[in-house]
Amino acid sequence: MLPVKIAGLGHYLPRVCVTSAQLEEKLGLPSGWIERRTGIRERRYASGDETALTMAAAAARMATAAAGLEIGELDLIVGASSSPHQMIPCTAALVQRELGMPDGHSACFDVNATCLSFLFALQTTVHLVAAGVYRNALIISSEVTANSLNPLEPESAVLMGDAAAAAVICRTPEDGDSAIWHQKFATFSSGVDFAQVVGCGTSHHPNDPRTVPHMNTFHMDGPAIFKLAGRKLKPFLHSFLETIDWRPETIDAVIPHQASRHGIEFLTSRLGFNSGQVIINLPNRGNCIAASVPLALAEAVCQGQVERGDRLLLLATGAGLTLGAIALTF
Amino acid sequence: MLPVKIAGLGHYLPRVCVTSAQLEEKLGLPSGWIERRTGIRERRYASGDETALTMAAAAARMATAAAGLEIGELDLIVGASSSPHQMIPCTAALVQRELGMPDGHSACFDVNATCLSFLFALQTTVHLVAAGVYRNALIISSEVTANSLNPLEPESAVLMGDAAAAAVICRTPEDGDSAIWHQKFATFSSGVDFAQVVGCGTSHHPNDPRTVPHMNTFHMDGPAIFKLAGRKLKPFLHSFLETIDWRPETIDAVIPHQASRHGIEFLTSRLGFNSGQVIINLPNRGNCIAASVPLALAEAVCQGQVERGDRLLLLATGAGLTLGAIALTF
Numbered sequence: 001m002l003p004v005k006i007a008g009l010g011h012y013l014p015r016v017c018v019t020s021a022q023l024e025e026k027l028g029l030p031s032g033w034i035e036r037r038t039g040i041r042e043r044r045y046a047s048g049d050e051t052a053l054t055m056a057a058a059a060a061r062m063a064t065a066a067a068g069l070e071i072g073e074l075d076l077i078v079g080a081s082s083s084p085h086q087m088i089p090c091t092a093a094l095v096q097r098e099l100g101m102p103d104g105h106s107a108c109f110d111v112n113a114t115c116l117s118f119l120f121a122l123q124t125t126v127h128l129v130a131a132g133v134y135r136n137a138l139i140i141s142s143e144v145t146a147n148s149l150n151p152l153e154p155e156s157a158v159l160m161g162d163a164a165a166a167a168v169i170c171r172t173p174e175d176g177d178s179a180i181w182h183q184k185f186a187t188f189s190s191g192v193d194f195a196q197v198v199g200c201g202t203s204h205h206p207n208d209p210r211t212v213p214h215m216n217t218f219h220m221d222g223p224a225i226f227k228l229a230g231r232k233l234k235p236f237l238h239s240f241l242e243t244i245d246w247r248p249e250t251i252d253a254v255i256p257h258q259a260s261r262h263g264i265e266f267l268t269s270r271l272g273f274n275s276g277q278v279i280i281n282l283p284n285r286g287n288c289i290a291a292s293v294p295l296a297l298a299e300a301v302c303q304g305q306v307e308r309g310d311r312l313l314l315l316a317t318g319a320g321l322t323l324g325a326i327a328l329t330f
Numbered sequence: 331m332l333p334v335k336i337a338g339l340g341h342y343l344p345r346v347c348v349t350s351a352q353l354e355e356k357l358g359l360p361s362g363w364i365e366r367r368t369g370i371r372e373r374r375y376a377s378g379d380e381t382a383l384t385m386a387a388a389a390a391r392m393a394t395a396a397a398g399l400e401i402g403e404l405d406l407i408v409g410a411s412s413s414p415h416q417m418i419p420c421t422a423a424l425v426q427r428e429l430g431m432p433d434g435h436s437a438c439f440d441v442n443a444t445c446l447s448f449l450f451a452l453q454t455t456v457h458l459v460a461a462g463v464y465r466n467a468l469i470i471s472s473e474v475t476a477n478s479l480n481p482l483e484p485e486s487a488v489l490m491g492d493a494a495a496a497a498v499i500c501r502t503p504e505d506g507d508s509a510i511w512h513q514k515f516a517t518f519s520s521g522v523d524f525a526q527v528v529g530c531g532t533s534h535h536p537n538d539p540r541t542v543p544h545m546n547t548f549h550m551d552g553p554a555i556f557k558l559a560g561r562k563l564k565p566f567l568h569s570f571l572e573t574i575d576w577r578p579e580t581i582d583a584v585i586p587h588q589a590s591r592h593g594i595e596f597l598t599s600r601l602g603f604n605s606g607q608v609i610i611n612l613p614n615r616g617n618c619i620a621a622s623v624p625l626a627l628a629e630a631v632c633q634g635q636v637e638r639g640d641r642l643l644l645l646a647t648g649a650g651l652t653l654g655a656i657a658l659t660f
């Protein structure tokens with residue numbers, strides 16, 4: 001058990017809301033196709049002056065205020081998005097400047113594990129804070145998907161939404177109940193090809209003349225992911241909960257990665273949760289990649305669905321294929 | 331103090347060696363220009379079937395064997411390079427497959443802070459291993475710079491070299507002396523523009539028609555970095571050493587990021603080290619970005635310059651601008 005808490009949460013939603021009907025018209029899909037297949041009615045897209053940095057900064061300001069801190073009191077910034085704002089330097093350093101934070105008072109690095117970036121960043125951060133290395137850490141996930149989605153692969157392109165979310169992590173005060181109980185991750189690289197952007201790195205560099213545009217967009221084999229994750233998730237979760245002696249029915253809220261309707265339904269149909277336990281924002285947010293879990297949590301707190309003292313399970317799958325879970329008292 | 335050790339190190343050097351004379355001819359530079367300005371005589375470039383993955387896997391196998399472990403005993407892989415092999419999934423997951431590791435027995439994520447990626451990954455990993463979350467962790471830094479260097483900016487293009495390096499991190503056995511004494515990082519984002527690749531992310535996406543090739547290459551304002559780092563490094567290091575009550579003369583070896591000749595000379599001219607303490611591989615390796623520090627350490631161990639029980643200081647600067655230091659007993 002680590003005496004560490006999510007002291008504050010924040011989020012930012014882009015102004016432009018795109019309905020599934022609008023997307024169907026744009027992509028030449030039959031009316032109703034998107035909601036029937038995915039359960040998604042609408043999602044936000046960044047536009048105009050909204051960038052991954054401005055969105056991250058807005059979410060960070062909200063999270064810092066919710067934690068009762070000033071921006072200048074943060075001493076660690078961890079960027080945790082599926083793509084950087086630019087390749088060099090790390091997004092966290094760019095956010096330090098965007099927030100107008102004092103020079104040299106915080107350390108900045110990024111963590112990347114696609115949809116699991118936030119959960120890995122949380123694991124990393126809670127141990128560093130528990131050890132006293134940092135006092136007030138900020139994790140930011142900010143996703144802008146324009147140019148990264150392939151309109152010729154609508155089954156993945158229609159899933160994604162843009163958003164930013166942030167969390168401030170501090171040591172739990174002496175009289176507090178907040179705690180991190182367990183974290184576990186497992187990567188099954190037999191599924192490494194199931195979700196990919198093969199470009200934007202050294203393998204298919206943008207300046208290599210052999211790199212073509214579809215390499216820079218997301219490709220997903222949804223059925224293969226669902227089959228592999230479906231087979232692995234039950235024993236993974238069983239062993240996870242057994243370690244801390246939690247039973248599914250004693251968990252106040254499950255905050256899943258909003259990967260797809262099938263993925264979320266799996267929680268109630270196969271993993272033993274009831275629908276009242278599961279936080280769902282997929283219909284009006286889509287899959288916001290790394291921002292998905294912290295956004296769902298931040299909105300659930302705003303709406304009173306999650307309260308201090310609640311026992312929470314954060315549960316996600318990500319490209320790799322990786323499974324991850326974190327159990328905490330909020 | 332964390333009872334954690336670098337249990338094994340490994341490295342891989344690409345087959346092709348490019349001399350500074352060859353580069354001068356290719357880039358139309360005066361004879362002797364590169365070595366006079368940078369101190370670099372030659373560097374390696376990945377070619378043929380050498381990729382960031384094959385290089386990482388070779389370094390990882392060497393590090394794992396040096397730690398006396400089998401590949402299947404690793405339970406964490408942290409990718410720590412300046413660029414990913416591809417955008418999704420993380421490089422660590424691709425390395426799990428490249429190494430033929432068992433499915434689901436390790437967790438995979440990447441850490442990115444450009445030249446400081448390895449040091450941040452080491453900080454993260456030693457805390458996770460000290461807390462017992464993972465037993466045998468692998469960190470890999472693998473750099474392939476083809477397509478990322480701008481021949482029209484020879485002052486940065488000639489500096490870089492390709493290489494991979496790996497470290498296996500384990501708990502120190504009961505009878506061992508190895509320990510991590512201190513880690514510290516500070517980001518000065520007033521220098522965020524001094525070292526950049528503005529492309530390959532969401533800001534100037536490769537599929538955005540406004541993105542032009544030079545945006546996907548490295549740009550550096552060397553004098554500005556040297557000025558800012560030069561001003562900040564001395565008080566940073568002073569406070570760092572004071573915390574653990576180490577004096578410069580009691581350190582057996584300083585392993586600096588091999589950023590440039592000026593950067594390394596600063597250690598002896600201004601920071602109080604003597605030239606016998608400083609491990610230098612810049613002349614024949616160049617600046618290998620995130621692989622620079624672990625490569626210099628791995629080669630120093632192979633050559634008997636660093637031995638078990640030695641007190642080491644890893645010291646680096648990176649884009650951000652970030653300063654970082656880790657003190658350990660090897």
